[in-house]
């Protein structure tokens with residue numbers, strides 16, 4: 453049946469282009485290449501792209517640009533792998549009132565909201581993003597439409613609905629509660645059968661231990677990594693006990709640091725090198741920048757976050773963020789901020805491999821703005837070397853998602869997801885707020 457369907461399509465393609473078309477060749481020439489592996493950048497770089505893949509990487513003078521190639525000058529620029537954001541929420545776009553949002557936009561998520569978010573991420577230089585928590589069908593459909601080239605957007609890796617003890621009222625579309633281990637396994641199977649890329653576990657400290665164990669075990673049986681919320685110490689303890697692969701956030705609590713037993717558990721895990729790196733996505737910037745943005749909110753007026761959204765949606769979001777000081781979401785943030793640096797340091801000292809992720813979509817945190825801000829805070833405030841921050845947004849995420857054969861570095865044979873920005877990002881990381889060039893799957897999209 454499948455063959456019968458495909459054959460006429462293939463014939464139509466052949467007849468419309470009788471001569472086999474040569475793949476488009478593009479050359480990015482002149483800029484300093486940070487390839488994602490972390491070693492010395494390559495000056496006067498040449499990146500040859502054929503079709504959707506990188507054909508060759510070298511330097512002006514030793515790697516020739518093929519005749520007929522389209523040459524794009526990257527002189528004066530930093531050239532680097534397309535960024536990843538490992539924690540986005542495409543179903544929300546900065547509105548301050550979730551109850552209102554869920555009630556009003558449920559039937560506009562798939563056609564308007566999620567595609568707009570994915571497109572805004574791409575225009576910000578984020579060529580891959582992990583979308584953690586959204587309705588199942590919409591997640592799969594939007595991801596697939598982007599992969600098929602039907603709509604522009606970052607390549608998405610989706611979890612579909614959160615798995616948790618019980619959905620909050622009115623959130624059943626994107627939060628699935630579990631009752632007992634059999635139900636836990638059945639829910640994971642439904643997500644796996646639908647084709648999700650990852651399982652998102654949240655509020656696991658409210659579940660029974662056997663439910664937590666069942667979710668993680670079943671996910672692993674189906675070849676899916678488990679991403680665990682980790683705001684509360686017990687979420688981390690349980691997640692670590694049963695094998696969560698990647699923790700998120702740095703704790704809602706205002707406690708000044710992680711308890712010693714948790715740090716000991718993490719150290720015991722990172723010491724087991726055979727298990728590979730132990731990943732954490734701290735999502736710092738939204739909290740770190742809140743007070744500054746509350747008092748200096750010009751960024752909220754940047755039109756970049758309106759791309760792809762309907763006029764009434766934009767008006768609704770605008771009116772919801774008129775009073776950044778009054779948002780219930782952020783009232784505890786000023787007392788949490790002083791704890792972030794210490795917790796971040798504790799995790800780093802315990803040997804965790806950090807990844808860039810932002811929680812983009814939460815109130816005032818727009819998809820077009822969060823990712824570079826996370827890199828900026830890491831480098832400027834938390835003392836992370838710029839190269840390490842860039843690798844946390846390129847190489848490590850691709851490895852975690854087992855896509856490192858295809859993306860994450862600028863290497864011959866890999867898919868050409870490449871960005872370039874005027875200036876030296878290793879000296880001024882915040883240049884990433886204005887990415888000049890975005891190539892996705894070999895095609896220039898910005």
Ligand SMILES: [Zn+2]
Pocket residue numbers: 539541584811
């Ligand atoms: Zn989140």
